[in-house]
Amino acid sequence: MAESKSANIVRAIAVVGPTGAGKTALIQALASAASGGSGAVSNAAGQSAETSFTAIDFMGDHYVLIDAPGAVDFQADADFALPAADLAIIVADPDPDKAILLQPFLKQVEDHGVPHAIFINKIDTARGRIRDLLEALQPVSATPLVARQIPIWEGEKVAGFVDLALERAFHYEQGKPSQVIDLPKDMAARESEARFHMLEQLADFDDALMEQLLSDITPDRDQVFADLVKEMHEGLIAPVFFGATAYGNGVRRLLKIAAPRYARAKPGGGAAGAQWRGRVCDEGQPCRPSGQACVLARAGRAAER
Ligand SMILES: Nc1nc2c(ncn2[C@@H]2O[C@H](COP(=O)(O)OP(=O)(O)O)[C@@H](O)[C@H]2O)c(=O)[nH]1
Numbered sequence: 001m002a003e004s005k006s007a008n009i010v011r012a013i014a015v016v017g018p019t020g021a022g023k024t025a026l027i028q029a030l031a032s033a034a035s036g037g038s039g040a041v042s043n044a045a046g047q048s049a050e051t052s053f054t055a056i057d058f059m060g061d062h063y064v065l066i067d068a069p070g071a072v073d074f075q076a077d078a079d080f081a082l083p084a085a086d087l088a089i090i091v092a093d094p095d096p097d098k099a100i101l102l103q104p105f106l107k108q109v110e111d112h113g114v115p116h117a118i119f120i121n122k123i124d125t126a127r128g129r130i131r132d133l134l135e136a137l138q139p140v141s142a143t144p145l146v147a148r149q150i151p152i153w154e155g156e157k158v159a160g161f162v163d164l165a166l167e168r169a170f171h172y173e174q175g176k177p178s179q180v181i182d183l184p185k186d187m188a189a190r191e192s193e194a195r196f197h198m199l200e201q202l203a204d205f206d207d208a209l210m211e212q213l214l215s216d217i218t219p220d221r222d223q224v225f226a227d228l229v230k231e232m233h234e235g236l237i238a239p240v241f242f243g244a245t246a247y248g249n250g251v252r253r254l255l256k257i258a259a260p261r262y263a264r265a266k267p268g269g270g271a272a273g274a275q276w277r278g279r280v281c282d283e284g285q286p287c288r289p290s291g292q293a294c295v296l297a298r299a300g301r302a303a304e305r
């Protein structure tokens, strides 16, 4: 059997957001993509009332995805799961009018100091500009929201995206990895403006990058990618991605940013990454004062199955 890169580390990813945003669908899609499937989930399992756990392996790393129910009634349960998470993915609807629904979730992850990314799901139904959604969201987020992608529109539909870190354009393929395409010519100006904005946001936490921007030096692509992931894992920024779990779009990219090699162990505070070394958490031995041991132990059992 192949030796895993981090045999004893299980990373907990909490998937949070309003009911109906597609959390359960996203978890199923992530599990499908991680096991080499299409990543497309046409019909999610319906509303769940209880926190549930899904163990996945991706590129030699182990994860447990925590499906924290979205309804306000169940937020107490989500509260138990969140402090145990190394990373939270906040699932959002593309409709800017619904941006406000994310406020309690953004607040929760920020209060618990959990690094997070935002996944705008159902991009197949998007009619408005992603920019409007981000503008509506930023005031309710204490963490800078960093758009990692911009959409490529074909008529009324988002047909793909430009990855601003990789500087590559992709066309969605149903149930398959997106295809690299040439950057549409009419998008060149918009792309470079959006990329520069992203770099400026990253440079706020990276002096070397700031120097390069000020001296007109084009930063190295790997460095930009590493900065994005590192600054996310340190809770300095919240990168924003979009996709459609129904078609498996944008799902693999989320798996890639979760990789623990960029994560910083936070001794004592914030996310409970430190508790995730091996089997530190035993049931009945709370890692935290408020009884989160059961959440960690349940996640640990899911990982062992
Ligand atoms: N159009 C579209 N519908 C989706 C997508 N992802 C999920 N859905 C649908 O949205 C509904 C809610 O999904 P679900 O995962 O149960 O949401 P949850 O309450 O956040 O767990 C279901 O009917 C899904 O089929 C998507 O990418 N596009």
Ligand SMILES: [Mg+2]
Pocket: 023, 024, 025, 046, 047, 048, 069
């Ligand atoms: Mg659900």
